[in-house]
Amino acid sequence: MKQLTIQSSSHAYDVIIGAGLRKKLSQKLGKSYKKILIVTDSKVSSLYLEDVKAGLPDHENLSHVIVPAGEASKSMEQYSRLLDKCIEEQLDRSSLIVGLGGGMVGDLAGFVASTYLRGVDFLQMPTTILAHDSSVGGKVAINHEQGKNLIGSFYSPVQVIYDTDTLRTLPDSEVRSGYGEVVKHALLSDMDWVKEVLSEDFSELSYSQLGDHLLAGIKVKASIVEEDEKEHGVRRHLNLGHTLAHALESDLGYGEITHGEAVAIGIFFAMKVSEKVLESTLPVDAYSAWLKTNEYPVEKLSNLNPERLVNRMKWDKKTIEDRIHFVLLKGVGSPAVVPIPEDDLVNHLKEFIEEVIQIDERD
Amino acid sequence: MKQLTIQSSSHAYDVIIGAGLRKKLSQKLGKSYKKILIVTDSKVSSLYLEDVKAGLPDHENLSHVIVPAGEASKSMEQYSRLLDKCIEEQLDRSSLIVGLGGGMVGDLAGFVASTYLRGVDFLQMPTTILAHDSSVGGKVAINHEQGKNLIGSFYSPVQVIYDTDTLRTLPDSEVRSGYGEVVKHALLSDMDWVKEVLSEDFSELSYSQLGDHLLAGIKVKASIVEEDEKEHGVRRHLNLGHTLAHALESDLGYGEITHGEAVAIGIFFAMKVSEKVLESTLPVDAYSAWLKTNEYPVEKLSNLNPERLVNRMKWDKKTIEDRIHFVLLKGVGSPAVVPIPEDDLVNHLKEFIEEVIQIDERD
Structure with missing residues (x-):
């Protein structure tokens, strides 16, 4: 216990x-x-x-x-x-x-x-x-x-x-969903834990290790919300991956993708944008391989319209502005909230969808 | 201002x-x-x-x-x-x-x-x-x-x-209603202010004096809620008159009596019970005369059933117990929460209704 x-x-x-x-x-x-x-x-x-x-x-x-x-x-x-x-x-x-x-x-x-x-x-x-x-x-x-x-x-x-x-008793999609938030907490924390999570193949999951991951995830979350319960500052970092995730969930229709699966894909996008905008060095390839191993449904991106997704993001943020504030990573354990103009975001999304679908089709 | x-x-x-x-x-x-x-x-x-x-x-x-x-x-x-x-x-x-x-x-x-x-x-x-x-x-x-x-x-x-x-632009019943809470705040505070309020004939109300009364009432309320916002302790004192008031409002049907009119009658009852249970000395006669001058609708008590009112009080308190916790006055400015057994309360109410109706019919 x-x-x-x-x-x-x-x-x-x-x-x-x-x-x-x-x-x-x-x-x-x-x-x-x-x-x-x-x-x-x-x-x-x-x-x-x-x-x-x-x-x-x-x-x-x-x-x-x-x-x-x-x-x-x-x-x-x-x-x-x-x-x-x-x-x-x-x-x-x-x-x-x-x-x-x-x-x-x-x-x-x-x-x-x-x-x-x-x-x-x-x-x-x-x-x-x-x-x-x-x-x-x-x-x-x-x-x-x-x-x-x-x-x-x-x-x-x-x-x-x-x-x-x-x-x-969780179905596979729910295990994937849960690990979408676990990997987020790891990326907000430290590289050792990121490596451990990204080495996981869910078909061989150990329940003792899972308990450790839950506790570690809760610790990350707790330390952030203790500092900023009402989301005026650092709590926004917990939105890593969520801006695209919420847009995906509502665009695909609720039930078509689990929340954490969408978050895992949203994090992938945030990592790619971080590389471009902040020139960050991140374990993107290992992350991509992990998504693949565990069958995250990246193929669902293929028919989506980037402009429509960005429009959905604007309303999701609960603050209406011209620029969307995105959580990016300067590095593992080092998040930053970065305002991104709408047009840039549409372009980033177009590129992302093309890349991801290519990776998916290649295999 | x-x-x-x-x-x-x-x-x-x-x-x-x-x-x-x-x-x-x-x-x-x-x-x-x-x-x-x-x-x-x-x-x-x-x-x-x-x-x-x-x-x-x-x-x-x-x-x-x-x-x-x-x-x-x-x-x-x-x-x-x-x-x-x-x-x-x-x-x-x-x-x-x-x-x-x-x-x-x-x-x-x-x-x-x-x-x-x-x-x-x-x-x-x-x-x-x-x-x-x-x-x-x-x-x-x-x-x-x-x-x-x-x-x-x-x-x-x-x-x-x-x-x-x-x-x-307030109708008379709304002025009476407002002063139900003003007189409560005065009774929780000090005798000078009680005397001032009980000397008021609403048909001759000065709006400058009314502003003073509002400010004084808000001060009383503020000092209590600053000490106990979530109503674990002294905030309960603000329920003076309210236990009977809520029962009256729901028993008569909403709209038949204003909230503050019901509170003013509830306070009269609480004063009477305080005299009996705590042997308090309170300005009951002046209060009774003030209700009369300002036409508080005490006659609405005449057809009410004490047992039914007590049953309503039990649910109103949001805590189900055998005894009902009543706010009484040890004196002006000195409230106390006193548990009263159901049967006693029914008897107090019977006597109160008889007395009040007699006073009302006498004139």
Whole structure:
């Protein structure tokens, strides 16, 4: 079992990582709760909901609600439905909401917890690799049809309890997705760790090593959000790869590519642009080979329109300006936010798409 | 012009009180904003919206949205509609939302501002006496059909700009409503101020004195919320009169009695119970006479069922317990939170209703 304490602007909370923790929730809870509501999704519920319930003592005051699996549940409709459920179960200010699932469940349940009775305790139980990123840092949100995460709060959990056993049931695309954020945290950190991640072939993944990577990723994220929770400064570095990723996700249509797969491709783009704009020296070839080995879906770039992608990026940044602020790398462990004029960005993207597709077709 | 700085957990903000301020907003803004959205209601818009817009410079990036007047607009439906409007107007993180109106508008617009893009700047322009209370302290919320303010945030404005001219158009019931919170702040403060308020006949109200009362009320509220923003301790004292008030409002049906009228009656009850339970010496007769002079609608108590009111109080407290925690007065300026068993409370209420109706019928 591994443990880490994170300081948010309002309180400190522990992240606990280990095998089998889902069955021992009552031992791990920081205090006793009169009522507990578990929020989960239709996929995770069939796998782990009963284990989690069995690991909690007082069944009388324990309830659950299941939302459909998939990003579409981060909606105003499900948000409103979950609030109705909180009221129906008469959760009060000394109640707990548990988010059992991936990033979608965490974001949705966290937003409910942040606004029900102006805030009740929220416990994250991530069940994906990707959620090592979203479960830490206090960003919770739902989507609007015009864009992702447009409605939300900054609201930190009281605990994050991460059962690594739940990662064994992840499909390949979800492992790739999770490692999109792991490799980002490595690139924001140091070369030794980058080398270690880029040597990974996911088909031979060791779950003990995965636990180490999750902890290391959470440490990187935690140190950044502790310094800048509200994203006025260094937290923007965590957007490495995300500006293109969000544009890819919305342009391809949600569900066509996982978030972390899109991030991994977005990072590849950011590395290429860094070489051109900042003359950085980066492990681009090793990165390209890693994408290939692990079957990241770079071929999905082939039919995309660079101008349209750049238009999507403008709205995504939540700040409307003529130049788009991009996170680039001066080197491994050395990010920089660089404003790039729209036209330049379109050209960079055209070149990138051509190069990547050539590499992909060559083999 | 009067000014006061309030320290919230996240930032300090100014409250500015004066005649005609609604026409000079651009002079008062703390910084420049690329886009401004004014949220107001159907009553206030016809009186003051054009003045406020004329006092702002860049009409191109200025928009407004009008919700129906009345508590019913603090709904999930209007919340969702306002978020759509924010997106339609492409408000970004450097935009401002202005709440122009009474407590309903402030609570609704504030909740939108607190959750749009995880929080944008919010400026309160209260147009009622009552809103001197709600515009300070950072509580924003919408209602659920099961209860008031069940969905919301703690989110402080960047400024409160209070044009006392807008109070001249208030109907009598709204003046009574506002003074329900003013007299509460006086009772939590000192006897001199209590005497001053209880000598007021609203039909002869001086607007300069009213400005002083608003400032004094805001000072009381500010000093309490600065000490305890999240209501773990002394902030509960601000609930003086509110436990019965919320029960009255929901039992009579929203719109049948204004919030502050219900608070004034709730305070009368709390004073009576304080005399019995704590043997306090309080200006109960002067208070009773003041309610009478200013036509507070105490007769509405006559057909109410004490048991049903107590049941409503239990849910209102947002903490389900066997005993209801009531704010009582050991004396003027000396509140105390006292747990009262349900049965006792029912008996106190029975006696109170009988007494009050007798007083009312006697004259």
